[in-house]
Amino acid sequence: MAQNDTVTRILDTAEVLFAERGFAETSLRTITSKAKVNLAAVNYHFGSKKSLIQAVFARYLDPFTERFHRALDALEARHGGQAIPLEELLETLAGSVLEVPAERNSLKVFMRLLGLAYSQAQGHLRRYIQEEYGGVFTRFTALIRVATPELPDSERFWRLHFMLGSVIFTFSGLEALRDIAEKDYDEHVTVRDLVRRLRPVVVAAMQAPLPPSLNAQEA
Amino acid sequence: MAQNDTVTRILDTAEVLFAERGFAETSLRTITSKAKVNLAAVNYHFGSKKSLIQAVFARYLDPFTERFHRALDALEARHGGQAIPLEELLETLAGSVLEVPAERNSLKVFMRLLGLAYSQAQGHLRRYIQEEYGGVFTRFTALIRVATPELPDSERFWRLHFMLGSVIFTFSGLEALRDIAEKDYDEHVTVRDLVRRLRPVVVAAMQAPLPPSLNAQEA
DNA sequence: TCACGTTTCAAACAAATGTTTATAACTGGA
DNA sequence: TCCAGTTATAAACATTTGTTTGAAACGTGA
Numbered sequence: 001m002a003q004n005d006t007v008t009r010i011l012d013t014a015e016v017l018f019a020e021r022g023f024a025e026t027s028l029r030t031i032t033s034k035a036k037v038n039l040a041a042v043n044y045h046f047g048s049k050k051s052l053i054q055a056v057f058a059r060y061l062d063p064f065t066e067r068f069h070r071a072l073d074a075l076e077a078r079h080g081g082q083a084i085p086l087e088e089l090l091e092t093l094a095g096s097v098l099e100v101p102a103e104r105n106s107l108k109v110f111m112r113l114l115g116l117a118y119s120q121a122q123g124h125l126r127r128y129i130q131e132e133y134g135g136v137f138t139r140f141t142a143l144i145r146v147a148t149p150e151l152p153d154s155e156r157f158w159r160l161h162f163m164l165g166s167v168i169f170t171f172s173g174l175e176a177l178r179d180i181a182e183k184d185y186d187e188h189v190t191v192r193d194l195v196r197r198l199r200p201v202v203v204a205a206m207q208a209p210l211p212p213s214l215n216a217q218e219a
Numbered sequence: 220m221a222q223n224d225t226v227t228r229i230l231d232t233a234e235v236l237f238a239e240r241g242f243a244e245t246s247l248r249t250i251t252s253k254a255k256v257n258l259a260a261v262n263y264h265f266g267s268k269k270s271l272i273q274a275v276f277a278r279y280l281d282p283f284t285e286r287f288h289r290a291l292d293a294l295e296a297r298h299g300g301q302a303i304p305l306e307e308l309l310e311t312l313a314g315s316v317l318e319v320p321a322e323r324n325s326l327k328v329f330m331r332l333l334g335l336a337y338s339q340a341q342g343h344l345r346r347y348i349q350e351e352y353g354g355v356f357t358r359f360t361a362l363i364r365v366a367t368p369e370l371p372d373s374e375r376f377w378r379l380h381f382m383l384g385s386v387i388f389t390f391s392g393l394e395a396l397r398d399i400a401e402k403d404y405d406e407h408v409t410v411r412d413l414v415r416r417l418r419p420v421v422v423a424a425m426q427a428p429l430p431p432s433l434n435a436q437e438a
Numbered sequence: 439t440c441a442c443g444t445t446t447c448a449a450a451c452a453a454a455t456g457t458t459t460a461t462a463a464c465t466g467g468a
Numbered sequence: 469t470c471c472a473g474t475t476a477t478a479a480a481c482a483t484t485t486g487t488t489t490g491a492a493a494c495g496t497g498a
Contacts, residue, residue, distance in 0.1 A: 006475080006476085022241075022243065022339060024241065024243040024244050025243050027454075027455065027456085028455080028456065028457090029454085029455080029456095037476090038475095038476055038477050038478080039456095039457095039477090039478090040457085040458080040459090040476080040477070040478085041475085041476070041477090042456090042457095043456080043457060043458075044475075044476080045475090048456080048457080049455095049456065049457095115338055116338065118338075118388070118392070119241075119334055119335065119337075119338035119339070119391075153403070153404055154400060154403075154404035154406060155416065157399075157400055157403070157404065158389075158396075158400070158408075158413070158416050159416075159420060161388070161389055161392075161396055162385040162388075162389060162417065162420055163385070164388065165384045165385040165386070165387065165388025165389050166381040166382070166384040166385050166388075167384070168384065168388060169334070169337065169338075169380070169381075169383065169384025169385075169387060169388050170377075170380055170381055170384050172337070172338045173337040173338060173380075176337070176345060177377075177380055180376075181373060181376055181377070184372075184373075184376070185372055185373040185376065187373060189377075194377065196430045196431065197374065197377050197378075197430050198381065199430060200427040200428050200429070200430050201378060201381055201424045201427045202424075203427070204423045204424055204426070204427030204428070205420045205421075205423055205424045205427075207423070208419040208420045208422070208423030208424075209419050209423070210419070211415045211416050211418060211419050212415065225445080225446085246484075246485065246486085247485080247486065247487090248484085248485080248486095256446090257445095257446055257447050257448080258447090258448090258486095258487095259446080259447070259448090259487085259488080259489090260445085260446075260447090261486090261487095262486080262487060262488075263445075263446080264445090267486080267487080268486065268487095439498100440497105440498085441496100441497095441498085442495100442496090442497095442498105443494105443495090443496090444493105444494080444495080444496100445492105445493080445494070445495090446491105446492080446493070446494085447490105447491090447492075447493085448489105448490100448491095448492100449488105449489085449490095449491105450487105450488085450489075450490105451486105451487080451488070451489090452485100452486100452487090452488100453484105453485080453486090453487100454483100454484085454485070454486100455482105455483075455484070455485075456481105456482095456483085456484100457480105457481080457482090457483100458479105458480085458481070458482100459478105459479085459480080459481090460477105460478095460479090460480100461476100461477085461478090461479100462475105462476080462477070462478095463474105463475080463476065463477085464473105464474080464475070464476080465472100465473085465474075465475090466471105466472100466473095466474100467470105467471095467472095468469100468470085468471085468472100
C-alpha cells in the first residue's frame with residue numbers, strides 16, 4: 001500500500017532524526033526530504049508535528065506495554081501469589097525493553113527517545129505518555145513494593161527514581177558517553193552491555209542500607 | 220552600572236527559561252521581553268544565542284570548579300598522599316555543588332541545566348563544557364579511581380555516569396517529584412534530605428558486585 | 439561644554455518554521 | 469470505462485526565528 005509506505009517511511013526517518021537532534025531541532029522539511037516524501041504528507045497523515053511525535057512513541061510503547069503486561073502475568077502466575085524477587089522483576093523489565101525494538105534494530109533510538117521524553121520540554125508528550133502508559137508503571141511499582149518490604153514507602157519511591165534517572169540519563173546521553181568510553185577504554189559498548197552493567201548496580205542501590213534517621217541533624 | 224544590570228537581568232531570566240523549556244524552545248524575544256530589555260541587547264552583549272547559553276553555564280560552573288578544586292586541595296592535604304575514602308570524595312563533591320548556587324537559591328535551576336547540557340542536542344555546549352571544565356572532572360575521577368581500586372576502569376566510568384544520572388535526574392525533576400512524595404507520603408523533602416538519601420545508594424552502587432563477564436552470552 | 443566611546447532602542451532583514459490550499463495523480467469497485 | 473475516495477504534489481501562507489542596522493540616548497573624562 002502506498003499510504004502505508006509513506007507513513008512508515010516518515011516514522012522511520014522521524015524517529016532517527018528526533019533521537020539524534022531532539023524534537024524542536026528537527027524540522028518537518030528535514031524529515032520529509034530525507035524520507036523522500038512530500039512536505040505536506042506529515043500534516044496529511046498525522047495532522048500535526050505534535051501528533052507525529054506521539055505516533056513515534058506509540059509505535060514503540062504500544063508493543064512494549066503489551067509485552068510487559070504479558071510478561072508480568074506470566075511472572076505472577078509462576079509465583080502463584082508469592083512475592084516475586086526483585087531480581088526477577090528487574091530482569092522482566094529489562095527483557096521487555098530489550099525485546100521490543102530488536103525487530104527494527106533500534107534499541108538505542110528507543111532509549112534515546114525515552115530520555116528525550118523526560119528531558120525535553122514537550123509538555124504534551126509527558127501528558128500523553130502518562131495517560132496512555134501510566135498504568136503499567138503503576139503495576140510494576142506495586143510489585144516492587146512487595147519485593148522490598150524492608151524499605152519504607154518513601155525511601156523506595158526515591159530510590160526508584162534514582163534508578164530511573166540512571167537509566168534514562170545514561171541512555172539519553174549514550175552517543176556522547178559511548179564516544180568517550182570508546183576512546184578511553186577501547187571497547188564498543190552496546191545497549192545490552194549497559195543493561196548488563198546496570199543490573200547489579202540497581203540491585204545494590206535498592207538494597208543499600210537505610211540512611212541515618214530523618215531527625216538526626218548534623219553540620 | 221547599567222550594562223552590568225542589563226547583562227545580569229538577561230542571564231537571570233535566561234537561566235530560568237532555559238531550565239523550564241530547553242534552549243531551542245526558548246526564543247530571544249521571550250527572554251528579552253521578560254527581562255525588560257531590548258531584543259538587540261543579547262546580540263550586543265553576548266554576540267549570539269549560543270554564547271548566551273554558554274555564559275549561563277559559565278556563571279554556575281566557574282565558581283563551582285574553583286570551590287571544588289580548593290575543597291579537593293584541602294582533602295588531599297588532609298590525607299597526605301594516602302588514598303581518600305569514597306565516602307569523603309562524594310561528600311566533598313556534594314558539599315561543593317550545594318554551596319555554589321545557595322547564594323542565588325537556585326540549585327534546582329543549576330541541576331536542570333546540567334541535565335539539559337547532556338540531553339539536548341547542542342553539540343557546541345557539550346564541547347564547551349568539556350573543554351572548559353573537563354579538568355576538574357578528570358581530577359575527581361582520578362581520585363575516585365584510587366578509592367575504588369577493585370573496579371575495572373570502564374566499569375567505574377559507567378557507574379559514575381549512572382550515579383551522575385541519578386543526581387541530575389532527581390534534582391532536575393525535583394519540583395514534580397516532591398509534589399508526588401508530599402502527597403503520597405506526607406513529608407516535605409528538602410535538598411539536604413535527598414543528599415542524605417543518595418549517599419548510601421551511591422556508595423552501594425559503586426561497590427556493587429561486578430556484572431557477569433563480557434563474553435558470557437545468554438538468551 | 440564638548441566630544442567620544444558605550445549602551446539602548448525601534449525597525450527591518452533574511453531565513454526557517456508548521457500549516458493550509460488547490461490541483462493533480464492514483465486507486466479500486468460499479 | 470468511469471467515477472468516487474484517497475493520496476501526492478507544488479505553491480503559498482502567516483508566524484516566528486536569530487541577527488543586523490543606524491540612529492538616538494547616555495555617561496564620562498578633558
